[in-house]
Amino acid sequence: MTKVGRPKSANPRSLTIPEVRVTREEYRMFKLKAAQYASDSTAKLIRNAIKAYKTVIEEACQCGTMMKESKGTEQYKFQLDEIEHYITITNIPVYQCPECDLEERNLFLFATLEEIIEEEVDWRVKNRLPLPTEIDFNDLVQAKELTYNT
Numbered sequence: 001m002t003k004v005g006r007p008k009s010a011n012p013r014s015l016t017i018p019e020v021r022v023t024r025e026e027y028r029m030f031k032l033k034a035a036q037y038a039s040d041s042t043a044k045l046i047r048n049a050i051k052a053y054k055t056v057i058e059e060a061c062q063c064g065t066m067m068k069e070s071k072g073t074e075q076y077k078f079q080l081d082e083i084e085h086y087i088t089i090t091n092i093p094v095y096q097c098p099e100c101d102l103e104e105r106n107l108f109l110f111a112t113l114e115e116i117i118e119e120e121v122d123w124r125v126k127n128r129l130p131l132p133t134e135i136d137f138n139d140l141v142q143a144k145e146l147t148y149n150t
């Protein structure tokens with residue numbers, strides 16, 4: 001007898017987004033928008049909303065000039081079986097002052113990136129997959145599957 005159900009996915013939805021407390025009005029808005037835009041699927045609405053979300057952050061430098069979004073790079077170091085391994089993340093959004101060249105980094109973003117890279121390394125080691133040496137921030141934020149040929 002064959003097994004009934006969905007075929008096993010190569011990239012299963014194995015994680016859960018935390019529960020969020022909302023007001024009755026926010027709950028109604030959530031249900032209505034899911035019905036209107038996402039075939040009544042609240043999961044689909046959340047996925048689509050995350051993909052579509054973007055905003056402009058207005059940040060002033062110490063000198064008073066408005067900062068402009070720029071791209072930064074960060075290198076993470078890992079020690080695996082006494083071998084040092086480096087992963088460089090490129091195209092990380094940072095803010096730069098056009099007047100005095102001061103660069104400001106979003107600490108929440110960099111802390112979350114570090115968490116994500118650690119999880120990726122753990123997952124790759126567990127699944128005996130090669131470690132990447134460079135990851136584009138845009139691939140992470142656009143939920144692209146990180147595939148590497150070595």
Ligand SMILES: [Zn+2]
Pocket residue numbers: 061062063064065097098099100101102
């Ligand atoms: Zn400045």
